[in-house]
Amino acid sequence: MQSSSHLFPVALISAERRGDLSEDVYRLKPGNSPDSTVELAVTRLGMANESVVRGVPVILLHGSFSNRRFWYSPKGLGLGAYLTRAGFDVWIPEMRGHGLSQRNQQYRKNRVADYARYDLPAIAAFVREQSGQVPHWIGHSLGGITLAAALGGQYLGAPAVASAAFFGTQVSRTYWSLKIPPVEWGGRLILKRFAQLSGSRLKRGPEDEPIGLALESMRWYGLFGRFGDAEKNWWAGLAQVQVPVLAVSASNDHQDPDWACRKLFEQIGSENKHYVCLGREQGFSDNFGHVEMLISKAAQVEVWPLVQRWLSDQVAPLLAQNSDSTGAV
Numbered sequence: 001m002q003s004s005s006h007l008f009p010v011a012l013i014s015a016e017r018r019g020d021l022s023e024d025v026y027r028l029k030p031g032n033s034p035d036s037t038v039e040l041a042v043t044r045l046g047m048a049n050e051s052v053v054r055g056v057p058v059i060l061l062h063g064s065f066s067n068r069r070f071w072y073s074p075k076g077l078g079l080g081a082y083l084t085r086a087g088f089d090v091w092i093p094e095m096r097g098h099g100l101s102q103r104n105q106q107y108r109k110n111r112v113a114d115y116a117r118y119d120l121p122a123i124a125a126f127v128r129e130q131s132g133q134v135p136h137w138i139g140h141s142l143g144g145i146t147l148a149a150a151l152g153g154q155y156l157g158a159p160a161v162a163s164a165a166f167f168g169t170q171v172s173r174t175y176w177s178l179k180i181p182p183v184e185w186g187g188r189l190i191l192k193r194f195a196q197l198s199g200s201r202l203k204r205g206p207e208d209e210p211i212g213l214a215l216e217s218m219r220w221y222g223l224f225g226r227f228g229d230a231e232k233n234w235w236a237g238l239a240q241v242q243v244p245v246l247a248v249s250a251s252n253d254h255q256d257p258d259w260a261c262r263k264l265f266e267q268i269g270s271e272n273k274h275y276v277c278l279g280r281e282q283g284f285s286d287n288f289g290h291v292e293m294l295i296s297k298a299a300q301v302e303v304w305p306l307v308q309r310w311l312s313d314q315v316a317p318l319l320a321q322n323s324d325s326t327g328a329v
Contacts, residue, residue, distance in 0.1 A: 004026060005028075005126055005129055005130075006129065007030075007122075007125055007126060007129055008028065008029060008030045008031055008032075008122070009028075009029040009031075010026050010027065010028050010029070010126065011026065011027045012024060012025070012026055013025050013026065013027050013041075013100075017048045018048075018074075018076055019048075019076045020047060020048055020049075020076070020085070021045055021046065021047060021048055021076055021081060021084060021085075022045070022046045022047065022048045022050075023043060023044075023045060024043070024044045024046070025041055025042070025043050025044075025100060026041070026042045026043075026044065026126075027039055027040070027041055027042075027100075028040045028041075028042060028122060028123070028126055030118065030119070030122035032118050032121075032122055033114060033117075033118035033119075034106075035104050035105055035106040035114075037104045037105040037106075038096060038104045038118070038119070039101060039102050039104070040093055040094070040095075040096070040101050040119055040122070040123065041068075041093070041094045041099060041100035041101040042091055042092065042093045042094075042123060042126065042127075043068050043072070043091070043092040043093075043094075043100075044089070044090070044091050044092075044130075045072060045080055045081065045084040045090040045091075045092070046084060046089070046090075047084065047085070054089040054131065055087040055088045055089050056088055056089060056133060056135075056136065056162070056311065057088070057089040057090075057091060057127050057128075057131040057133055057134075057135035057136070058083055058088045058089065058090050058091065058135060058136045058137075058138065058311060059091045059092075059093065059123065059124070059127060059135045059136070059137050059138070060079070060080055060090065060091070060092045060093075060138050060139075060143075061093065061095075061120075061137065061138065061139035061140065061143030061144070061146060061147055062092075062094070062095070062098070062140065062142075062143050063139075063140045063141030063142045063143050063144075063168075064141060064142040064199075064204070064205070064207075064209050064213070065199035065202075065204040065205030065206065065207050065208070065209055066098070066140075066205050066206070066207055067094050067098045067099030067100075067206065067207055068080075068092040068093075068094050068099050068100075069099070069206075070140065070294075070295070071090075071092050072090075072092060078295070079138075079294055079299075079304055079307065080092055082300070082304045082308075083304075083307070083308065083311070086308050088311065089131050089133075091123075091127050091135070093119075093123050095110075095115055095119070095146075096110050096114075096115070096119070096210075097110065097207075097208070097210065098207050099207070107195070107196070107210050108195040108196065108210050108211050108212060109210065109212040110210040110212045110213065111210075111212045111213060111215075111216040111229075112142070112145060112146050112149050112213065112216060113149065113216065113229040115146045115149075115150075116146050116147075116149035116150035116153055116155050116156075116234075117150075117153065117155050120146065120147070120150045120155065120156055121150070121155050121156060121160065124156060124160035124161070125160070128160065133162075134158075134159065134160065134161065134162040135160070135161070135162060136161075136162045136163045136164075136165070136311050137156075137161055137163070137164045137165065138164075138165040138167065138307070139164075139165070139166055139167065139169060140167040140168055140169075140294060141167070141168045141169065141255075141256065141290065142213075144166040144167060144168065144169030145169055145171060147164055147166065147169075148166065148169060148171070148227075148234065148238060148264065149227070149228075149234045151164060151237070151238065151241045151243070152227070152228070152232075152233075152234030152235060152236070152237035152238040152241065153228070153229075153232045153234050153237055154232075154237060154240075157243075158242065158243055161243045162243070162244075163243055163244040163245070163246070163310070163311070163314050164241075164243055164244070164245050164246075165245070165246040165247075165248070165307070165310060166245070166246070166247045166248065166261070166264065166265070167248045167293060167294060168248070168249065168250060168253055168255070168256040168261065168290050168293060169247065169256065169261060169264060170256045170257070170260035170261045170263065170264050171220060171227045171235070171260075171264060172260040172263045172264065173221075173256070173257065173260045174221070191211055191214050191215055191218075192211070192215070194211050195210070195211055196208040196209060196210050196211055197209045197211065197214060235267060238264070238267045238268050238269065239267060239268070239269040240269055241268050241269050241270055242269065242270050242271070243270060244270060244272040244273065244314035244315075245265070245268050245270045245272070245273040245274070246273070246274050246275075246276070246310050246314075246318075247261060247262070247264065247265035247268075247273070247274070247275050247276070248261075248275075248276045248277075248278065248293065248303075249261035249262065249275075249276075249277045249278065250277070250278045250279070250287070250288035250289055250290060250292070250293040251277055251278060251279025251280070251281065251282070251287045251288065252279070252287040252288060252289045252292075253288070253289055253290040253293070254289075254290070255290045256290060258277050258279075262275060262277075272314060272315065274310070274314075274318055276306070276318060276319065278293050278302075278303065282319075283319065284298075284302055285298055285301075285302060286298050288303075306318055306319070
């Protein structure tokens with residue numbers, strides 16, 4: 001079968017019409033990582049009756065225990081569908097072993113380091129090839145962490161990133177027990193017995209997560225841990241990032257609290273960056289939570305239009321009625 005790309009083998013595995021939307025699913029096999037079995041499913045949303053010309057590309061990265069349905073439901077609801085109807089060219093990758101992406105041979109060892117170093121650059125190259133434009137990126141939770149790692153590690157830069165938006169993203173929350181070496185060592189020994197963490201059993205979401213991610217995060221939060229891998233300090237690298245940045249937290253987010261999200265935001269060196277906390281004190285109708293910040297009726301009315309404004313213009317004020325909740329830093 002002829003590849004859909006000149007970069008590496010790509011197969012169009014599905015082309016469907018979903019109401020007023022079109023849904024094309026590609027399977028990428030970049031072959032750029034040590035595990036040659038890695039394949040990534042990337043869904044492209046468009047209008048079913050649109051012309052050949054598409055809008056500005058936007059790449060949406062899901063969080064842990066999740067898949068493409070976080071952004072786009074079977075009924076055509078979600079931020080991905082909203083942005084498509086607003087004229088954007090929407091791309092939704094699924095990380096290794098999630099959704100339509102098959103589990104690779106070394107699935108249990110998958111880490112953010114692999115996603116950031118190998119997978120996101122391949123996705124960026126493919127989207128640029130297909131769209132002819134530099135994409136905007138939006139990441140939620142672990143998706144945002146992966147995007148931050150790719151930027152801080154300089155695996156992605158201005159040629160591949162028009163702007164970066166982080167929703168519920170932080171790496172600064174303190175887990176004091178992991179600061180005690182015997183506790184951390186014991187936790188590692190226990191976790192290494194498993195291949196994955198079950199999202200359904202933990203009531204966290206529809207997908208599993210490889211145990212490699214848990215072991216990696218334990219290292220970040222350990223006594224002498226840092227946000228990075230053995231080769232690069234991603235946290236330090238964030239200070240060199242110069243692309244436009246939006247960071248959004250939720251005042252009722254207990255998983256990734258506002259103060260920790262703000263700390264990551266402040267570490268980013270870009271002069272063009274904006275911060276928004278979704279809560280009543282900031283002028284919103286509700287105190288949003290970790291998921292509700294993007295999936296709720298209130299999010300449809302208050303957050304989705306904010307995202308559209310950001311993607312359309314990274315300089316204009318996002319919240320004209322409440323300038324204190326956002327601003328360039």
